[in-house]
Structures are given as structure tokens and as C-alpha cells.
Amino acid sequence: MIEFEGVTKQYGQSRALDGLTLTIPDNGLFVLVGPSGSGKTTSVKMINRLIEPTSGTIKIDGQPIDQMDLQTLRLNIGYVLQNIALFPHLTIEENITIQLEVLEWSKADRQKRARELLTLVNLDPDKYANRYPSELSGGQQQRIGIIRALATKPKVILMDEPFSALDPVTRTQLQDLVLDLQKQLHNTVVFVTHDMKEALRLGDEIAVMRAGSIQQIGTAEAIFNQPKNDFVREFFDIERQPTTLTVQDLVAADLGTVVSGQPETITMTASIKALAQDLIAQPEGVIVALDDQTQRQLTTTDLTTLIAKRGL
């Protein structure tokens, strides 16, 4: 468990974090979401002490982190960034195991761990272990960034906008990978994004930030269905103008659950997964879908294509 207790960060006259109090439970995917400058990166970098608070305390499993040995703390925390900056002159295997070398693992053990990790993210070790970063696609490089962060088996993984620079298809694949890995490894993942769809898709719990403070913390469903204030409502764009897509369409596509009533007078909630996949629903009644880019009404054919493309 990671706890922020009244954490403030002051830069001269400006306050990046304003008395942040927050508990991040173990074994789950916790998302910090908010607009640019809201304090997400500052918060996450405080967990591995890349930034120190001006006041307040951060604890991991009850122990204040400023009293822990810095190297031990960092070895227990994986860190994935948007620009992962793999070392260009090192092979993929060497990149993945660089921290294990610091820990003086034998070459054989490092090789074994690199192979395990490559296999975990569906990259054939025979093919990729000895390649150089420039011989990998952006999405593959980001997979390496993720497994590099997992090499020492840390309990906590910090991910700061790791997929912002990737195309939408690769981004969806890597989101799936993170969901999968979290379920397999039971880490505590703290994931920063400014994208509400990414937050809805990934978060077991989501903290919505604005100007250095938390606006709301809750599950995707709670935040979507009961936004605490106008900021949260607008940030999640909940009142986007509806267009029509019938309840039957969504039920047929297995994207929603009928809560009560008959078709036409039905009450249903579309799954959050559907929302995160560019579909948006009114909390009650009409189910709607919008094309994210053009804001044009999606037809059933569009929806079917979308579902097929994304393998929902």
C-alpha cells in the first residue's frame, strides 16, 4: 500500500501539489488522470523519490520512504516512461537486464531472466534478445521498456504516460498487455495518463486530479455514473451529444447489459469497456455511439467493423 499524507510541492510561488492525501491499494491498477499541469508526474516521481515533497509524508507498507535506503527503494519500484530511452549500443537482452547486472546476477541467470521476460510479452527470445533497439518498432521498444521495469520483480510499477507517443492500435495492444501482466503478476501499478478513455479502460481505481489536488477517487463506473463535480463531468465528457444506436445493437455486440425493461423502453448500462472503446452511453435509456474523430454517428456497420478490428 502506498500512502500520501498531506503532500505538498511548492516551486517558488507556484504549488504543484496541494496537500495530496491518497491511498493506493496493493495488487491493482491505480490511474492518476487529469489535464496537463495537474500534478500527476510530480506525484508519481515522489514515489521513487525523483522529487521530494516540500511537506507531507509518503509511506510504502506503513514505512515513510524518506527513511528507506534509496537504492533499495528504487530496486523495488519499476519505472516506465513515455520516452523509454533504451540504450542504443546495448542489445535488447542487455537493456532488459541492466539492473540485474548492478545486482551482480551471473550472465547465465541474466540471460534466463531476459528470455522469460521476452516470452512474457510475446517476443521470441531467439529472435529479439540479440537485436539492438533501433531494430525494433516503437511498440516493441515500449514492450522492452515494460519488461525492463519488471526485471527485478518489483512490487510497484510506475508508468508515466507510457503509450502517449504510440499509434492507437499499438496503444490498445499495450494497454491489454498491461492489464494482462497486472493480473498475472499481482503488482501495484500506478499509471499516469491525461486520456480519460485510457483511464476508464485500465483503472481498477481512478484518481482525477486538477491543479495539484484530487477531485474524485473511485472506480470507472463510479466516476462515470456519479461525477462529484462539473470538472469531473466535463473531463469525462459525459454529456457529449447522443446519436442513436439501438440497445439491441449493443446487446448483440455484447457491449452492454440490460438492467431492466423491454427493448425500446429499456434501461441499460453500456460496459465501461465499451465506453473506453469510443462508444458512449447515456446512463439510462438511449444508447449512443460517436466516432471519436469526426463526432459522426456510428452505424451498426461501423460498430461491427470497430468490434472486429479491436477484437472485442
Ligand SMILES: Nc1ncnc2c1ncn2[C@@H]1O[C@H](COP(=O)(O)OP(=O)(O)OP(=O)(O)O)[C@@H](O)[C@H]1O
Ligand atoms: N521543476 C519545476 N519547477 C517549477 N515548476 C514545476 C516544476 N516541475 C513541475 N512544475 C509545475 O508543477 C505543476 C505540475 O506539474 P506536473 O508535471 O506534475 O503535471 P502533470 O499533470 O504531470 O502534467 P503533464 O501531463 O503536462 O505532464 C505544473 O504547473 C508545472 O508547471
